[in-house]
Amino acid sequence: MHRTPRRHPRRTRRALGLALAAVLLTAGTTACGGSGDDGSGSSGNAPASADTGTGTGPKQGVVLDNPFDKPELVLTDTDGETYDLVEETEGHPTLIYFGYTHCPDVCPLTMSNIAVAKSKLPEAEQEKLRVVFVTSDPERDTPESLGEWLRAQDPDFIGLTGDFEKIRAGARSLGISLEPPVEDENGDIVSSHGTQVLAFLPKDDRAHVLYTEDVPVETYEKDLPALAQGKLP
Secondary structure, three states: OOOOOOOOHHHHHHHHHHHHHHHHOOOOOOEEOOOOOOOOOOOOOOOOOOOOOOOOOOOOEEEEEEEEOOOOEEOOOOOOOOEEEHHHOOOOEEEEEEEOOOOOOHHHHHHHHHHHHHHHHHHHHHHHHEEEEEEOOOOOOOHHHHHHHHHHOOOEEEEEEHHHHHHHHHHHHOOOEOOOOOOOOOOEEEEEEOEEEEEEEEOOOOEEEEOOOOOOOOOOOHHHHHHHHOOOO
């Protein structure tokens, strides 16, 4: 009798990783809460045909076949001090996300999900983990305003701001697209940006796991214990 082979979740995620990363490199951006929003919180950055899970249950992160190098970004943190991303996060499990504080939906939800999952880690593992939010709207996201916004999520989250073109170059090195903030027809300033979260492991300081915006808090709760220990989930 012929038996259909079972799909292994880890292998499925690895096989999808390279294909999804290649698509994301060429994906466009959609403004948070803009006309591209379908009402479900999705901004369309992940291709509809790319299944990042195993077919059942919540969406999962994607283990990348070709990990991304950490971008060499030197920006300004929420204390107004120079922050060298590579140097400051070296040897630490690190999550990096590009967004902006005036975002009405995806950005606060993503950071809240990470904050909730992080709060459930043992204290020692929380101290190892670095969560970095890089603004896509540096003109409005000053160190002071960025710091105030992040403290409402988690006081240990790292916020970075600075020159937009420098930030955009760093995002592009991770396959994330950013567009300069623009004024929409209602007079609101809108920042269009990719919504991926990249997880870097301390063993080589490279991004091995990618999370799309539809990944729920349960996935972060499941994955962060392994990531905080420097392991693949």
